[in-house]
Amino acid sequence: MDTWSGPGHLDRCEHQRADPAWPAACWTDPAAILIPVDSVGRVGVGEGFALSERPAGEYDPQRHYLLGLSRRRPVFVESVDAVPAGAGLRELMPAVDDERRELVVAAVALASWHRTSPHCGLCGAATVVTTGGMVRHCLGCGRDRFPRSDPAIIVAVLDADDRLLLGHQAVWPQGRMSILAGFVTAGESLEQAVHREVGEETGLLLSDVRYVASQSWPFPRSLMLGFVAHAASTEIQVDGVEIESARWFSREELTGAVDAGEVSLPGEASIAHRLIADWWGRS
Template sequence: MAAGDHQIALSVRAHDRVGRRRTDQAWLDETWADPETRVLLLAGGRFPVSADRTAVDWRSPDQAPAGQRVFLGEQHGVARFAVLLDEPPGDAEAERWAGFRAVGPNLSVDDAGLLVHAVALAEWHLAHRHCPRCGGRLETAAAGHVLTCPDCGKQQFPRTDPAVIMLVTDGERALLGRQPSWPEGRYSTLAGFVDPGESLEQAVAREVAEEVGVEVTDVTYFGNQPWPFPASLMVGFMARAVTTEINVDGEEIEHARWFSREEMRAEAEAGTLVLPGGISISRSLIEAWYGGPLPGSW
């Protein structure tokens, strides 16, 4: 089962990244000087939002404080930058700043697409200050998309950690699990990172077996979603269970159970089952199997 009519949040192309311009410093300087250019301020994963918390509060370049400048691209003919700040805003403005998890479901596709690009770069810059080869201090190039070591010349590029996220079914039922830290009633699809030298399909089978003791086959691609918290690409799959007995690992998964469509709907309506929010590919996987929208979310 593929995504089909189920649009996966954060996977829509929201802007032209204009990669060819990242090394054109004269053009970047000219574009930054244009008062029509819009700038996103980002500090510690937080950014300014509108009063109703449904939109990013974009600034003009002359309103942007000093910080690491990165070029995001163009959207509807308008250049977009982000300025990465070391410190979050002061108390006077702090209430007008928010994190993506808090306001993401309320943002437009345009704002959300630019944000995941900016957040991914910000997380990468934060985690990569020194050259992994020689320890030299890295310098920014290509409008924030490359880091270069002046000592050994080694270049570093933004990294993405592939992770699989899968809905396991036995035809009539779907398997969901919960982590120990989650509130009562919260369940989601299984997920895990891909090991080195492992295919995505192999990772699906291994993670399901490790987390809940179920063997699967017929692993089929569903869709994918960027998830830069801090640097993941969630690759969604459907898988068919060969065995149905559950044996949770007790570490990553505290409890797992099979849900029929009727049970899932009834418990979601009653609030005893709390499913992932619509911004997560997990929700898309569940509703694609269920056959339509379900009530309630995190």
């Protein structure tokens, strides 16, 4: 997966979409595709997870949202009650190529935002869709609302012996473990969030923090910001609320635990997997 540092495959067409006639013209393009997304975030796909549905019927700017152009093909999203044949992002992300992964993640994020934002957060009045689906305009106070992402940090913590810290949440299946993560709170920098989350969940102090990469994670609208950090100590004191248990792993210990089925790790399409694999040397 090569989505960590390069440009995206999707042209969001910020300037063209300001003309209301342009998204409507894109709808009639023979190469256009439509990605239906249902109320629980399942994506309508064809055989082999193909994105092959074509726009049909009249273009409705209030329910047909233009993601942009992918290889010059207009890509639309429609929020529907249910999809006849579909898959969730956790199933799709490791199974499709980078281009389709970017499209389905963006489709789910945009559909979810529209579904949950019919009214203005300031005055409570109804909002209408403008600029091809990238803005909701308030009919009451005139305020424009844009799709938002909630920043969350995720961090691979290493000790002086280059061991990796993994934790288990109480709500997870037995044996599932991952690196630590949490949302950034008001007035906090990303690095401060890393120090706070690690301290709250494991009692560890960090000596340094280094940013690595980010990933859109629309569950429901997170932007995961990945870090590597080094611990100043090794004594773990889990909070017992969010993190039920945590331990240090050498590479050999993690290999043995995973191969024996004692530990399961995050899926390969996640930034958690990438951060673990970068340390582990095992994809």
